[in-house]
Amino acid sequence: MDYFVGLVILASIYTIGALSLNILQGHGGVFSVATAAFMGIGAYATGAVTVEYPALFLPAMAIGAVLSALLGYGFAQLTLRVNGDYMVVASFALVVIVGQTILNLPAITGGGMGIPGIPRPGTDDVQLNDNLPFAIFCVAITALVYLACHFILKSPFGDALRTLREDPIAASALGRYPRRFRAAVFAGSSAIAAISGSVYAHYISYISPADFTVKLTITILTVVVVAGTNRLWAIPLGAAVVIGLTEGARYLPLPDQIAAGADQILFGALLVAFALLRPQGLIGPKKDTRSAK
Amino acid sequence: MREALQLLVDGLAEGSRIALVAVGFSLIYGVTKTLHLAHGAIITLGAYLIWWTSSALGAPLPVALAIAAIAMVLLGMGHERFLYRTVRRPSTSNLIIVVAALGAGILLQNLVGVVFGFDTKSIRDATLGAASGGLQVAGVAIPFTDLGAFVVAIVVFGALVAFLRYTKMGRRIRAVEANPLLSSVVGVDYRRVYVWTFGIGSLVALPASFFIGLNSGLFTTIGFDAMMIGFVVAFAGGIGSLSGTFFASLLIGVVQSLSLLLIPSSWQQAFTFALMLLILLARPQGLFGKAA
Amino acid sequence: MRLKPTIVGAVAAVAILAGCSTAPAADAGAPATLEVGGMFSMTGSLASYGEQQSRGIELAFEEINAAGGAAGTELKLNIEDIKSEPATAVTALNKLASVDKVPFTFISTSSVIAASAPVGDRAGVVMMNAGATAPTLAGLSDFLFSSVPLENYHIENEAKYAFEELGIRTIGILHTDEALGQSDADAMEAAWEAIGGEVVGRQSAEYTTTTFRPQLTLLDAQKPDAIYMAVGGQQIAIALNQYTELGADAVVLGTSFWTVPEALEAARGISKGVVFSTQRWNPEDPGTDEAKAFVDAFTAKYGVAPLGNSATYYVAAHILGDVIASLNESGTAITGDSIRERMHEIGTFSTIFGDLTFAEDGTSIMPLSLLEIRDGQFVSID
Numbered sequence: 001m002d003y004f005v006g007l008v009i010l011a012s013i014y015t016i017g018a019l020s021l022n023i024l025q026g027h028g029g030v031f032s033v034a035t036a037a038f039m040g041i042g043a044y045a046t047g048a049v050t051v052e053y054p055a056l057f058l059p060a061m062a063i064g065a066v067l068s069a070l071l072g073y074g075f076a077q078l079t080l081r082v083n084g085d086y087m088v089v090a091s092f093a094l095v096v097i098v099g100q101t102i103l104n105l106p107a108i109t110g111g112g113m114g115i116p117g118i119p120r121p122g123t124d125d126v127q128l129n130d131n132l133p134f135a136i137f138c139v140a141i142t143a144l145v146y147l148a149c150h151f152i153l154k155s156p157f158g159d160a161l162r163t164l165r166e167d168p169i170a171a172s173a174l175g176r177y178p179r180r181f182r183a184a185v186f187a188g189s190s191a192i193a194a195i196s197g198s199v200y201a202h203y204i205s206y207i208s209p210a211d212f213t214v215k216l217t218i219t220i221l222t223v224v225v226v227a228g229t230n231r232l233w234a235i236p237l238g239a240a241v242v243i244g245l246t247e248g249a250r251y252l253p254l255p256d257q258i259a260a261g262a263d264q265i266l267f268g269a270l271l272v273a274f275a276l277l278r279p280q281g282l283i284g285p286k287k288d289t290r291s292a293k
Numbered sequence: 294m295r296e297a298l299q300l301l302v303d304g305l306a307e308g309s310r311i312a313l314v315a316v317g318f319s320l321i322y323g324v325t326k327t328l329h330l331a332h333g334a335i336i337t338l339g340a341y342l343i344w345w346t347s348s349a350l351g352a353p354l355p356v357a358l359a360i361a362a363i364a365m366v367l368l369g370m371g372h373e374r375f376l377y378r379t380v381r382r383p384s385t386s387n388l389i390i391v392v393a394a395l396g397a398g399i400l401l402q403n404l405v406g407v408v409f410g411f412d413t414k415s416i417r418d419a420t421l422g423a424a425s426g427g428l429q430v431a432g433v434a435i436p437f438t439d440l441g442a443f444v445v446a447i448v449v450f451g452a453l454v455a456f457l458r459y460t461k462m463g464r465r466i467r468a469v470e471a472n473p474l475l476s477s478v479v480g481v482d483y484r485r486v487y488v489w490t491f492g493i494g495s496l497v498a499l500p501a502s503f504f505i506g507l508n509s510g511l512f513t514t515i516g517f518d519a520m521m522i523g524f525v526v527a528f529a530g531g532i533g534s535l536s537g538t539f540f541a542s543l544l545i546g547v548v549q550s551l552s553l554l555l556i557p558s559s560w561q562q563a564f565t566f567a568l569m570l571l572i573l574l575a576r577p578q579g580l581f582g583k584a585a
Numbered sequence: 586m587r588l589k590p591t592i593v594g595a596v597a598a599v600a601i602l603a604g605c606s607t608a609p610a611a612d613a614g615a616p617a618t619l620e621v622g623g624m625f626s627m628t629g630s631l632a633s634y635g636e637q638q639s640r641g642i643e644l645a646f647e648e649i650n651a652a653g654g655a656a657g658t659e660l661k662l663n664i665e666d667i668k669s670e671p672a673t674a675v676t677a678l679n680k681l682a683s684v685d686k687v688p689f690t691f692i693s694t695s696s697v698i699a700a701s702a703p704v705g706d707r708a709g710v711v712m713m714n715a716g717a718t719a720p721t722l723a724g725l726s727d728f729l730f731s732s733v734p735l736e737n738y739h740i741e742n743e744a745k746y747a748f749e750e751l752g753i754r755t756i757g758i759l760h761t762d763e764a765l766g767q768s769d770a771d772a773m774e775a776a777w778e779a780i781g782g783e784v785v786g787r788q789s790a791e792y793t794t795t796t797f798r799p800q801l802t803l804l805d806a807q808k809p810d811a812i813y814m815a816v817g818g819q820q821i822a823i824a825l826n827q828y829t830e831l832g833a834d835a836v837v838l839g840t841s842f843w844t845v846p847e848a849l850e851a852a853r854g855i856s857k858g859v860v861f862s863t864q865r866w867n868p869e870d871p872g873t874d875e876a877k878a879f880v881d882a883f884t885a886k887y888g889v890a891p892l893g894n895s896a897t898y899y900v901a902a903h904i905l906g907d908v909i910a911s912l913n914e915s916g917t918a919i920t921g922d923s924i925r926e927r928m929h930e931i932g933t934f935s936t937i938f939g940d941l942t943f944a945e946d947g948t949s950i951m952p953l954s955l956l957e958i959r960d961g962q963f964v965s966i967d
Contacts, residue, residue, distance in 0.1 A: 085326075
């Protein structure tokens with residue numbers, strides 16, 4: 001059924017976004033809310049290119065990823081001395097700045113009007129217009145990103161990341177340069193977020209600066225919270241839970257007045273519940289072994 | 294020239310409203326290190342209570358304000374006592390506290406919408422027409438709402454400083470902020486101080502509910518939107534320095550307004566936030582903050 | 586839930602089948618109930634409109650169902666809150682199309698429609714817009730119908746009136762930085778210059794802003810005869826109140842969706858007057874008997890007079906009723922395609938606004954009206 005296939009597509013978008021945030025926060029220890037900004041860059045790269053040249057959807061996605069990586073790297077270098085909660089502030093500022101920049105480049109981005117009519121991926125002969133083939137495409141992309149993350153985290157780079165998160169002083173004593181690593185993590189995370197944005201653009205087909213605000217990051221954050229940061233495979237599960245909850249709210253037989261706010265109320269309650277009862281996420285070690293940073 | 298003066302007035306008014314949000318937030322964070330992102334939702338609730346008690350119940354404005362104040366204080370204290378204290382464990386990362394705050398805020402904001410309605414409301418009538426009047430000085434319009442926001446912001450700030458300096462609880466709060474460990478050694482119960490801090494921080498936000506409500510009308514996101522600017526200003530101004538936060542708020546309000554003389558209006562937000570980001574990068578402790 | 590109208594509808598259907606001669610017997614294939622979607626902003630920045638819109642439809646359906654349904658088919662509205670968010674709308678429309686299997690949905694909000702049009706197109710669901718007016722909506726999909734004139738008609742109407750009747754020569758433009766605000770501002774700038782006027786300033790603000798004061802200050806500094814405010818929803822009151830605070834030296838020109846209670850309240854301080862073009866509808870002075878009956882019924886049911894959006898969606902709901910009745914009478918199965926074709930075949934519908942005709946691209950034109958806000962009321966000035 002198209003509806004459920006649509007939810008699978010949505011889950012892919014959220015999963016890729018959550019992978020991005022998970023790498024950055026859970027493994028890199030960086031507390032950023034700028035995910036939405038990088039999703040926006042990916043979405044606009046895809047939108048701007050594919051509206052004119054639909055067959056170039058993969059290069060478009062790559063452009064978005066590269067642009068985001070560059071911005072992420074640069075931003076990380078700028079904010080080296082910024083830690084913890086201060087990073088929330090700085091990254092929020094970035095979201096606003098990126099959003100307005102998009103707004104002010106109407107030649108590329110359509111400005112406040114946004115970009116309508118973004119086509120599904122496809123060549124001149126074949127287009128993934130139906131939801132099912134497109135969903136398969138999305139799942140494939142998600143799997144690729146997931147595997148990439150998995151292998152990176154298993155590699156020495158991943159070890160370095162974890163050392164960095166746990167104890168930056170020890171990390172620098174071991175000869176790894178925290179700064180360069182942090183910037184690299186940021187770049188990688190931003191590129192992944194951009195891919196999520198590209199998929200979003202193909203699916204929703206209309207994008208505007210209003211779609212890429214902190215609110216979007218909060219949704220992605222919820223997925224990460226539900227999944228926990230310990231098991232990568234919990235992330236698609238987290239996405240399923242979040243989508244299941246917000247969509248499930250549609251079916252509740254509530255009077256209209258309550259129904260209107262119901263899904264957001266459940267959403268907020270979900271966040272509070274996890275924070276109180278299960279901060280390690282759905283699938284986490286029973287004992288929280290992460291240090292306080 | 295006249296426009297510049299008018300923009301200055303506009304900016305000071307906006308800055309005052311930001312200050313009323315930022316100062317409470319700054320106090321709470323400075324003392325408890327909690328990123329209380331539910332502050333905005335409490336401000337929203339306050340505004341809706343003012344509306345409800347004055348419109349639906351017909352109460353006079355001072356009564357409405359008092360009821361809203363009590364509710365905000367109780368909610369603020371409740372967040373600390375029941376939510377943050379529970380979530381705050383030695384092994385918990387800051388992320389989880391932010392998550393709890395965001396969740397509580399989203400929950401509260403939408404409860405307000407469900408209970409009172411999601412359409413836009415107005416509290417201008419509650420002021421019995423005072424909100425519509427203003428002064429005209431040298432061709433510059435100074436609405437009473439602006440004047441009120443500015444005066445009240447100064448008064449509230451002054452009262453807060455006095456409270457922190459001259460009352461027993463105020464001194465305890467400052468002690469805990471300066472050195473939690475040492476304070477507990479001398480017998481200050483930091484948990485009680487935390488709860489009080491949240492209460493005070495929420496109380497000083499009541500005027501914010503009122504003046505923001507007057508300025509923009511009531512809808513369920515007004516608190517959140519104000520808080521997002523407020524918290525950036527609080528950090529850029531200097532956590533740990535309430536006067537830093539206060540002056541930074543006014544400054545940002547004015548800069549934001551006057552910037553239109555130089556840049557197109559569609560860049561206004563980006564400019565303001567870029568400025569605050571630069572301040573943070575150049576001085577991580579904030580403009581007026583104490584160096585770490 | 587509604588039990589009584591179902592019983593009434595069922596009894597009526599039986600009576601019709603038993604051989605009343607007022608209309609051809611409803612085909613045995615006519616469904617007893619038809620569920621259609623309603624995609625409105627019940628929360629979010631445009632929540633005020635959502636409530637108005639759904640109420641208009643609910644009343645119309647009540648009337649239709651009480652009279653036996655649309656030639657025997659009871660109409661039911663399935664509301665999905667789209668929160669003024671395109672992403673939420675796409676999911677909602679997917680659900681309506683593939684889970685609830687509706688052949689038809691009401692829809693609102695320009696940006697939402699832009700995102701939803703391809704979805705409805707693919708799924709073959711007719712989308713009826715009776716509220717959004719962005720000029721970019723024309724021709725987005727064969728399945729999209731707009732039963733309200735798009736904003737460019739209103740802008741031209743307003744510009745003409747302002748120039749010729751009010752003698753206004755210079756205007757400043759205020760707008761929000763999103764699709765509707767920008768396209769309206771562009772359209773007004775073009776229309777105003779085309780008519781021979783001068784645009785002396787243009788300022789914009791972030792689409793969720795709560796302060797227009799700096800922008801209005803700068804516009805005012807140019808001393809225009811009028812200021813065109815391309816803002817909607819919760820920002821109408823903000824802009825008007827804040828302009829009042831600045832002294833409100835100019836006439837204010839609004840947009841076609843200013844028929845909201847907040848506007849009445851906030852316009853009190855604008856001494857030179859607030860004028861805008863909208864569909865020919867004024868609850869204070871409905872015009873025809875049918876229109877008056879609608880106003881009375883709506884006021885009786887909801888306790889408030891029906892404003893613009895309630896009326897337009899009420900009309901759209903009755904158009905749907907006419908189409909479904911027509912399909913039933915000709916024994917045609919009710920699908921998105923058949924609804925779409927029949928709408929074009931019928932072409933012109935008689936409504937409380939007068940005659941409404943759909944063009945090939947799904948847009949429509951109907952009599953426009955200029956309203957002024959005077960003493961807390963909407964007053965027709967043409």
